Amino acid sequence: MEKTAATEAASGVPAARGIAGAGELAVLPGEDPWSPQEAEEARSELTAEVDRLQAEIASSEAAVAGLLRDGSDSGGDEADTGAKNISREYELALAANTRETLGQAERALQRLDEGTYGLCEVCGRPIGKARMQAFPRATLCLDDKQRQERR
Template sequence: MVEKRTPGGAPTAEAEQTGRTGPVPKARTADPGELAVRPGEDPWTPEEVAEARAELDREVARLRTEIEASESALAGLMRDSGEGTGDEADTGSKNITREHELALASNAREMLSQTERAVERLAAGTYGLCENCGKPIGKARMQAFPRATLCVECKQKQERR
C-alpha cells in the first residue's frame, strides 16, 4: 500500500477520508528473523511467514466477497421493503432478515479491518508482538489465530474487564 499524497506532498482527499495519512508499510513480508517468538519457540521459517501471508491474503479476499454479497442482499431487501401486501408478519420477517444481513456485513467489515491490520503488521515486522505489553504473542497462537494482536495474558485481562 502506498501513502496517498498530492504532488505538493499534502494528503489526498482519500487519505484524509480514510485517516491514513501517516506512513504505510510497503507491500513486503518481514524477514522471518524479524518476527517475534516466545522464549523456547523455534524462529519463523520463510515458509511459515509465506504461509501466514498467503492465509491472510486469502482471508482478505474471502471477506471482501462476503461483504459484497451482504451489500447486494441488503440492496435487494431495501428495494423490496416497499413492496408487499402490508401483512405485518411479512414485514416483520423482512425486518429480521434485513437486521441479520446488516449484522453479517458489520461483522465481516470488522474482521476485514483486523485482517488488513495483520497484513500491515506482517509487512512492518511487528506481527506477533502484543499491542498492549509489547511481548511476543507466541508463534503457535499466531498460526492458530493470525489476526491476534494481544498475548494470552493481555487477552485474559481484557476479557475480565
C-alpha cells in the same frame, strides 16, 4: 510516529523495522524463529481471508439492497414486513461483523510488513508463534487477552 531506539528501550515495545524478514518476527523464548515459508503461509492465509471476507461483504450488501427493494413494496401483511425487517437487520449485523474481521486481517498483513506481527499491541511482548499460526489475526498476548475478556 516512528519509534527510535531510545523510545523503544523506554517503552519495551520494538520499533517498526520496515518490511520484516521471517526470522525477525517475534517468537516466545524457546520457540523456533519464523521460517520464510511459515511467514509466507501466514501471509497467504491472511490474503485469502481478506479476499473471502470482501466477497462476503459484497454478497451481504447485495442481499441488503434486495431486502430494501423488497421492503419498499407496499404489499404484504405486517408479519411479512416484520420478517423482512428481521432479515435486513441480520444481514446488516453480519456485514458489520465481517467488516470488523476484514479490518483485523488487513491490520495483520500490515503488521507482517512492518515487522510487528506477533507482538502484543498492549505490552509489546511476543504473542507466540503457535498462537499466531492458530489465530493469525491475534493482536494480544494471552495475559492481555485474558485481562481484556475479564472486563
